Amino acid sequence: MGDIVYADDGALGTVERVITAESSTPVLLVVAVGRIVRRRYPVIPWSLVSAVDRSRRRVYVEGRGGSLARLPETLPIVV
DSSP states (O other): OOOEEEETTEEEEEEEEEEEOTTSOEEEEEEEBSOSTTOBOOEEEGGGEEEEETTTTEEEESSOHHHHHTSOSSOOOOO
């Protein structure tokens, strides 16, 4: 948590939480985007993560920042 998330067009926000499956495999990434007053927490599918640089604390995701920032903030329902 706290790593910087980069979209195709630049910095998007910071990792707020990583949601994992029962097997501890990452499934979703919750990202804190925007200023404190207007902060959003879009949920990004792990399938959009293209790379993770642990040494530099960076996560790279596919897509433009504006589109990713508008993703829903709710977790999907599991049936």
